[in-house]
Amino acid sequence: MVERKISPVLKWAGGKRQLLEQIVDNMPAEYNNYYEPFIGSAAVLFGITPAHAFVNDINEQLVNLYVQLKVAVESVIEKVNEMDAVPCTKELYYTVRERYNSKIAGCYFDAECAALMIWINKHCFNGLYRVNGKGLFNVPYNNKINGKSIDESNIRAISEYLQSADITITCLDFERACDGVSLGDFVYFDSPYVPESITASFTDYTYGWFHSCRS
Numbered sequence: 001m002v003e004r005k006i007s008p009v010l011k012w013a014g015g016k017r018q019l020l021e022q023i024v025d026n027m028p029a030e031y032n033n034y035y036e037p038f039i040g041s042a043a044v045l046f047g048i049t050p051a052h053a054f055v056n057d058i059n060e061q062l063v064n065l066y067v068q069l070k071v072a073v074e075s076v077i078e079k080v081n082e083m084d085a086v087p088c089t090k091e092l093y094y095t096v097r098e099r100y101n102s103k104i105a106g107c108y109f110d111a112e113c114a115a116l117m118i119w120i121n122k123h124c125f126n127g128l129y130r131v132n133g134k135g136l137f138n139v140p141y142n143n144k145i146n147g148k149s150i151d152e153s154n155i156r157a158i159s160e161y162l163q164s165a166d167i168t169i170t171c172l173d174f175e176r177a178c179d180g181v182s183l184g185d186f187v188y189f190d191s192p193y194v195p196e197s198i199t200a201s202f203t204d205y206t207y208g209w210f211h212s213c214r215s
């Protein structure tokens, strides 16, 4: 199993990195399979690194990111580093965002799409993930010149964990993702929050619950 501690690659609305200790304190000491149907930034999964897990999210780009970190981590790192080699400007941000949206529109889920998602998460306003009615990413530039977008040793350790453990990664509605749950399994639900008002909503993680490139 993985030696070093691993942590999320993305900043994510509702991410539980800061609450990890309290969550772990309230989990059962033993269980069979671990289920996390709303994985988001994977703060809890990465905090506990279970040997057998079923993880899921409705956001296809996010699920692609975890799949790519599992199967093509070096390619993702190389592509992020290529982008980091050029100082970020407002113009560059919007060019990269356009490239990312062309991947989304064409349903091209690959290592480049994962790398674009990581880079954009570091350069967009507040690390938000918000899409418009067409499912295209529309968060503006954060107006900061950032350094490296990844911690390579963390990202390699994540890949090692995803490869060495028995992890099933799916992109389904949460109910279907929990179809296989049986007695003795542990399910950690961290669903999206209901916004205080329509304008207060920053949690449009994906366009519609049932929109999919696979349908």
Ligand SMILES: C[S@@+](CC[C@H](N)C(=O)[O-])C[C@H]1O[C@@H](n2cnc3c(N)ncnc32)[C@H](O)[C@@H]1O
Binding pocket: 012, 013, 014, 015, 016, 017, 037, 038, 039, 040, 041, 042, 043, 044, 056, 057, 058, 059, 172, 173, 174, 175, 190, 191, 192, 193, 205, 206, 209
């Ligand atoms: C509050 S966040 C989870 C945060 C996560 N615990 C973390 O630490 O980052 C909720 C997640 O649910 C996902 N989601 C929204 N609707 C969903 C659905 N119907 N089925 C599965 N996932 C869904 C969103 O894409 C988002 O990543």
